[in-house]
Amino acid sequence: xxxxxxxxxxxxxxxxxxxxxxxxxxxxxxxxxxxxxxxxxxxxxxxxxxxxxxxxxxxxxxxxxxxxxxxxxxxxxxxxxxxxxxxxxxxxxxxxxxxxxxxxxxxxxxxxxxxxxxxxxxxxxxxxxxxxxxxxxxxxxxxxxxxxxxxxxxxxxxxxxxxxxxxxxxxxxxxxxxxxxxxxxxxxxxxxxxxxxxxxxxxxxxxxxxxxxxxxxxxxxxxxxxxxxxxxxxxxxxxxxxxxxxxxxxxxxxxxxxxxxxxxxxxxxxxxxxxxxxxxxxxxxxxxxxxxxxxxxxxxxxxxx
Amino acid sequence: xxxxxxxxxxxxxxxxxxxxxxxxxxxxxxxxxxxxxxxxxxxxxxxxxxxxxxxxxxxxxxxxxxxxxxxxxxxxxxxxxxxxxxxxxxxxxxxxxxxxxxxxxxxxxxxxxxxxxxxxxxxxxxxxxxxxxxxxxxxxxxxxxxxxxxxxxxxxxxxxxxxxxxxxxxxxxxxxxxxxxxxxxxxxxxxxxxxxxxxxxxxxxxxxxxxxxxxxxxxxxxxxxxxxxxxxxxxxxxxxxxxxxxxxxxxxxxxxxxxxxxxxxxxxxxxxxxxxxxxxxxxxxxxxxxxxxxxxxxxxxxxxxxxxxxxxxxxxxxxxxxxxxxxxxxxxxxxxxxxxxxxxxxxxxxxxxxxxxxxxxxxxxxxxxxxxxxxxxxxxxxxxxxxxxxxxxxxxxxxxxxxxxxxxxxxxx
Numbered sequence: 001x002x003x004x005x006x007x008x009x010x011x012x013x014x015x016x017x018x019x020x021x022x023x024x025x026x027x028x029x030x031x032x033x034x035x036x037x038x039x040x041x042x043x044x045x046x047x048x049x050x051x052x053x054x055x056x057x058x059x060x061x062x063x064x065x066x067x068x069x070x071x072x073x074x075x076x077x078x079x080x081x082x083x084x085x086x087x088x089x090x091x092x093x094x095x096x097x098x099x100x101x102x103x104x105x106x107x108x109x110x111x112x113x114x115x116x117x118x119x120x121x122x123x124x125x126x127x128x129x130x131x132x133x134x135x136x137x138x139x140x141x142x143x144x145x146x147x148x149x150x151x152x153x154x155x156x157x158x159x160x161x162x163x164x165x166x167x168x169x170x171x172x173x174x175x176x177x178x179x180x181x182x183x184x185x186x187x188x189x190x191x192x193x194x195x196x197x198x199x200x201x202x203x204x205x206x207x208x209x210x211x212x213x214x215x216x217x218x219x220x221x222x223x224x225x226x227x228x229x230x231x232x233x234x235x236x237x238x239x240x241x242x243x244x245x246x247x248x249x250x251x252x253x254x255x256x257x258x259x260x261x262x263x264x265x266x267x268x269x270x271x272x273x274x275x276x277x278x279x280x281x282x283x284x285x286x287x288x289x290x291x292x293x294x295x296x297x298x299x300x301x302x303x304x305x
Numbered sequence: 306x307x308x309x310x311x312x313x314x315x316x317x318x319x320x321x322x323x324x325x326x327x328x329x330x331x332x333x334x335x336x337x338x339x340x341x342x343x344x345x346x347x348x349x350x351x352x353x354x355x356x357x358x359x360x361x362x363x364x365x366x367x368x369x370x371x372x373x374x375x376x377x378x379x380x381x382x383x384x385x386x387x388x389x390x391x392x393x394x395x396x397x398x399x400x401x402x403x404x405x406x407x408x409x410x411x412x413x414x415x416x417x418x419x420x421x422x423x424x425x426x427x428x429x430x431x432x433x434x435x436x437x438x439x440x441x442x443x444x445x446x447x448x449x450x451x452x453x454x455x456x457x458x459x460x461x462x463x464x465x466x467x468x469x470x471x472x473x474x475x476x477x478x479x480x481x482x483x484x485x486x487x488x489x490x491x492x493x494x495x496x497x498x499x500x501x502x503x504x505x506x507x508x509x510x511x512x513x514x515x516x517x518x519x520x521x522x523x524x525x526x527x528x529x530x531x532x533x534x535x536x537x538x539x540x541x542x543x544x545x546x547x548x549x550x551x552x553x554x555x556x557x558x559x560x561x562x563x564x565x566x567x568x569x570x571x572x573x574x575x576x577x578x579x580x581x582x583x584x585x586x587x588x589x590x591x592x593x594x595x596x597x598x599x600x601x602x603x604x605x606x607x608x609x610x611x612x613x614x615x616x617x618x619x620x621x622x623x624x625x626x627x628x629x630x631x632x633x634x635x636x637x638x639x640x641x642x643x644x645x646x647x648x649x650x651x652x653x654x655x656x657x658x659x660x661x662x663x664x665x666x667x668x669x670x671x672x673x674x675x676x677x678x679x680x681x682x683x684x685x686x687x688x689x690x691x692x693x694x695x696x697x698x699x700x701x702x703x704x705x706x707x708x709x710x711x712x713x714x715x716x717x718x
Binding site: 018020021024025028135136137138147148149156158161230231232237240272275276279280281284 | 344345346348384385386480506507508509511512513514516517518520521524537540541544545547548549550577
């Protein structure tokens with residue numbers, strides 16, 4: 001049979017999923033889910049809390065991955081590189097939001113639609129910029145935890161996923177604590193709920209939003225480091241993650257940090273099982289399937305009010 | 306001056322100008338056009354191939370060119386993106402007005418230009434595509450790769466597996482033209498050979514993590530795993546196999562993994578390659594008149610241009626494209642594509658990769674795909690690949706340098 005001939009099965013040959021394989025798929029799905037939560041958490045702040053349609057978030061993340069690669073090629077550990085990139089990305093995020101605010105948000109009610117166009121433009125500029133700077137070749141990093149695995153009986157888990165999962169959990173715990181325990185964190189949550197009330201309290205909502213967008217962008221830099229640890233990156237990789245990140249944020253309930261973890265896990269486990277059962281070609285469809293399901297059945301998301 | 310005289314004077318001036326221009330026209334170079342993946346997944350191979358083609362251009366120009374005219378190579382980067390190649394070839398034909406065409410390296414970038422060249426009735430020298438002309442049936446296509454059908458590729462792998470007692474097989478293939486052509490052919494042959502397929506999976510070309518797929522293969526417990534992949538995927542698959550393991554049952558792994566022939570990739574993967582049985586076009590120890598001298602000259606150029614330092618896989622075969630064009634143009638004393646194609650179809654070509662005679666679909670009449678097993682490969686050592694021994698040739702028998710070691714896990718030690 002050659003390409004173009006009818007396929008023998010619509011989904012390919014469905015695979016028999018043994019209990020052992022299911023167990024492995026779930027474990028791997030949990031690790032993948034933590035990673036998905038980490039790459040979505042910046043968007044959860046920008047889109048979930050601030051209502052900014054930041055479709056360029058995955059592109060910023062890929063930019064962070066390339067910066068990590070650049071620092072890593074100088075001998076820096078990728079995780080440390082990701083942490084080192086957070087302050088400059090924080091400033092970059094603040095500047096980006098200020099431009100968005102001045103050009104769109106303060107001008108009127110159709111800011112959302114025009115904002116989407118703006119952020120698509122930003123994503124495209126980042127993609128093209130990366131192609132011009134680094135070419136279209138894939139980039140990878142080297143580290144002791146990349147390429148090795150940890151054995152649990154018969155099961156072997158790649159260390160890169162364990163490291164990414166660990167960093168993701170620490171990142172999410174830190175951000176959750178920051179948003180609930182600090183004055184600025186609570187102000188960020190407040191600006192999402194009642195902006196006029198915050199203004200009456202004497203706080204400047206625009207500065208709070210600018211600060212929060214800076215945090216979202218700094219988190220994207222660290223997520224970019226995780227991205228290049230998990231696998232090779234190339235300039236258009238952001239397109240793969242637009243669906244996944246938005247799906248996680250909507251599934252979580254806009255702005256919910258706990259929900260982001262839960263939604264990441266649901267997506268990770270679902271993808272892992274679908275991949276085992278029906279094949280790799282169907283795995284990317286899971287995120288959009290979940291997104292449609294949530295929008296149809298529970299538009300406020302799992303943890304939304 | 307009367308009007309009649311004016312007319313005669315003008316005509317004489319024009320004729321003089323025309324005569325003066327004739328030598329200039331004669332000196333117009335013969336343009337050879339192509340797109341080449343210089344970035345993207347096939348970029349590492351493409352850049353090396355381009356060095357070889359430029360070497361041929363230098364050599365042929367040093368001999369006075371073709372038909373008394375210098376040869377000029379026009380090559381654009383197609384980024385291994387099949388969406389770009391039709392526009393590039395249209396530009397080459399309609400704007401650059403090239404005289405001769407060479408296909409880009411690889412099946413995926415080549416496939417979209419096949420209808421264009423067939424429609425315009427143009428000669429196209431193929432560049433390591435696999436069965437890209439099988440359905441198009443263009444009679445002016447001539448591939449430089451040492452294979453023809455899936456059997457030419459799969460037989461060596463299959464024979465080695467059978468000797469090790471393989472009864473079941475798993476297939477892992479990229480969802481793109483090359484890998485699907487190869488995997489589908491291999492599946493037919495496996496079925497005919499009595500192998501039971503226990504797992505088959507296509508993956509999207511953008512896949513970067515293969516952990517789950519390797520885990521699923523391990524659970525299926527196949528005796529053989531046939532992989533048809535492009536360079537980025539091949540690297541990720543080899544790494545995932547190292548992380549996850551494919552299980553003790555697997556006797557033979559590999560077959561159609563593009564990229565494991567590129568020196569930078571082989572050096573980067575190092576010992577992770579051990580045990581893998583994979584196809585190749587040339588390994589040290591295979592001798593043809595002129596190839597050693599070519600590889601020595603190539604090594605110097607490659608060092609200057611920082612591309613594949615050994616260049617065993619593609620460069621000699623790309624130089625051979627130039628040699629075939631040279632032979633055909635000199636013999637026919639023409640740039641007419643029909644005459645050139647007719648010559649290529651009927652005559653044996655003398656090249657540094659050995660004599661080539663073409664079969665009915667413009668593929669080699671006598672295929673020569675090598676299946677070799679990586680053995681004793683050390684980490685971070687490029688020089689080790691320069692000599693014979695690190696890729697033990699299992700097939701064809703004429704070039705065999707050792708016996709197949711199975712199971713896969715044993716050969717990795």
